[in-house]
Amino acid sequence: xxxxxxxxxxxxxxxxxxxxxxxxxxxxxxxxxxxxxxxxxxxxxxxxxxxxxxxxxxxxxxxxxxxxxxxxxxxxxxxxxxxxxxxxxxxxxxxxxxxxxxxxxxxxxxxxxxxxxxxxxxxxxxxxxxxxxxxx
Numbered sequence: 272x273x274x275x276x277x278x279x280x281x282x283x284x285x286x287x288x289x290x291x292x293x294x295x296x297x298x299x300x301x302x303x304x305x306x307x308x309x310x311x312x313x314x315x316x317x318x319x320x321x322x323x324x325x326x327x328x329x330x331x332x333x334x335x336x337x338x339x340x341x342x343x344x345x346x347x348x349x350x351x352x353x354x355x356x357x358x359x360x361x362x363x364x365x366x367x368x369x370x371x372x373x374x375x376x377x378x379x380x381x382x383x384x385x386x387x388x389x390x391x392x393x394x395x396x397x398x399x400x401x402x403x404x405x406x407x
Contacts, residue, residue: 285319287338289360292316293367293382311380314358314369321346321358323373 293314313324321333321344333356334347342362348355354372361368369380 285335285338287316287318287335288340289338289342289344290316290318291387292385293369294385295380295382296366297381298379311378314382316344 293316295311295313310325311323312326313322315322315324316335316338319335321335323331323333325331335344336347336355337343337345342360344358344360346356346358356373357371359370361370363381365383367382367384369378369382371378371380
């Protein structure tokens, strides 16, 4: 009975088809030196959370309001502005094109997606609390 109640609450689960870590390859169409030109180094989508990691190491956290199958991700508007921040993802073979509108910032980037299953320990079922990394 309790399980049915928990599973019926939509806020507990959030299906995000775009989950993964996106490593920035270039700004637009030109390859860039991340140390010199780019401001974003990585974009991480995990459930209802979006993290933007900048080259300087600074991280910005956002809550996802809606993630569409078409690649449009609407974020929760934390300011008094009328339009909410958005991120648009488009698959381009092995690479992805990211277009983002965040308040005063507008970026267009090429990135490579890394899924959770691509990480060695996670793909082996490693649990960090009760195991050593290569204990299986």
